[in-house]
Amino acid sequence: MTNYFSSQFKLGILGGGQLGKMMLYDTRKYDIQTYVLDPSDDAPSKIACDYFEQGSLMDYDTVVAFGKKVDVLTFEIESVNIEALEALEKEGVKVFPQPSVLRNIQDKGIQKDFYAQHNIPTAGYTKYAFAKAVKENLGTASSDIEFPFIWKSCTGGYDGKGVSVVRNAEDLDHLPQVPCIAEKMIPFKNELAVIVARSVSGEVKTYPVVEMEFHPEANQVEYVICPARIDENVANKARAIAEQVSNAFGHVGLLAVEMFQTEDNEILVNEVAPRPHNSGHYSIEGSFTNQFEQHLRAILDLPLGNTDSKVASVMVNLVGDEGHTGAVKYKNIEQIMAMDGVTPHIYGKKETRPFRKMGHVTIVDHNLAKARQVAQEVKENIRVIAQ
Secondary structure (H helix, E strand, C coil): CCCCCCCCCEEEEECCCHHHHHHHHHHHHHCCEEEEEECCCCCHHHHCCCEEEECCCCCHHHHHHHHCCCCEEEECCCCCCHHHHHHHHHCCCEECCCHHHHHCCCCHHHHHHHHHHCCCCECCEEEECCHHHHHHHCCCCCCCCCCCEEEEECCCCCCCCCEEEECCHHHHHHCCCCCEEEEECCCEEEEEEEEEEECCCCCEEECCCEEEEECCCCCCEEEEEECCCCCHHHHHHHHHHHHHHHHHHCCCEEEEEEEEEECCCCEEEEEEECCCCHHHCCHHHHECCCHHHHHHHHHCCCCCCCCCECCEEEEEEEECCCCCCEEEEEECHHHHHCCCCEEEEECCCCEECCCCEEEEEEEEECCHHHHHHHHHHHHHHCEEEEC
């Protein structure tokens, strides 16, 4: 077995944002040597890695050169050069999750096709070359579009970006002319998520089902609630479908599976992310094994940790206030730090802007209803503003 700890073994991470930074907390715990590549010279991860390199994640030569310096390469963001990852894999660098997995996820149109091919339940959809083509198809004999529907750009969307509700034909005029999908709008009770961990040798563990509450305008997660406040049979169904998705992809590392619980209590897969995910941040305080440590265990083929929760948890995202752009200030953070069971995480981004993810706060309690109430108080008190 490879000696990963306190040795010359090198782990590379593509992307130096908050996910990479939180992963590095656990590489520090195990004394794993780390290299990080990010386009920003003041990326949050820079403070926590052994070696930092500034460069484009989409540039083939940059990614290949970086990858040759490490033994295992992973990523914290999907927007990376897949051709470079494939070349590195051929040269013997271990890349997890695998480039073949990322190829089926990076483009949402391909991702939806993958679900259809593997009989994974998902909302109906049609792929288009650009938004104008959606409008041209309206009213034709072949059109199955009904308003309202969900428009998604095939690539580049994150944190609510690249997704719009289209209520009429005129809404299409304001969308970018990029490859996209028109997806049937599903009436649902809850948005759920399950994180699945899979190791190199095939060990699989799932985390509890969580419930996500979204900001109505920014289409961003505001709260993550663990465990989800749903019936046990629905939770079991969600975990089973998440494992079905995981088995179909055959990924190594984490796979966050976002789902809808419909009005009829059916489970439909929305989309997946092959990395640590916002829906799993609660696990740092709330679980026996947090998602970042679990991702490391999986890609290094170490035994997977216990995914059970120690307590009930609610996570609150800290995003930039509307109308504020500039050097960041966390107003009233001292107030929430005085609350029992409340832990803030600041990502280290120097500049705030409206709805930019700047941190999160986890609230733990043995009583879930109380944790949710405290989370509301946290949300109402702390403000992410410009100085």
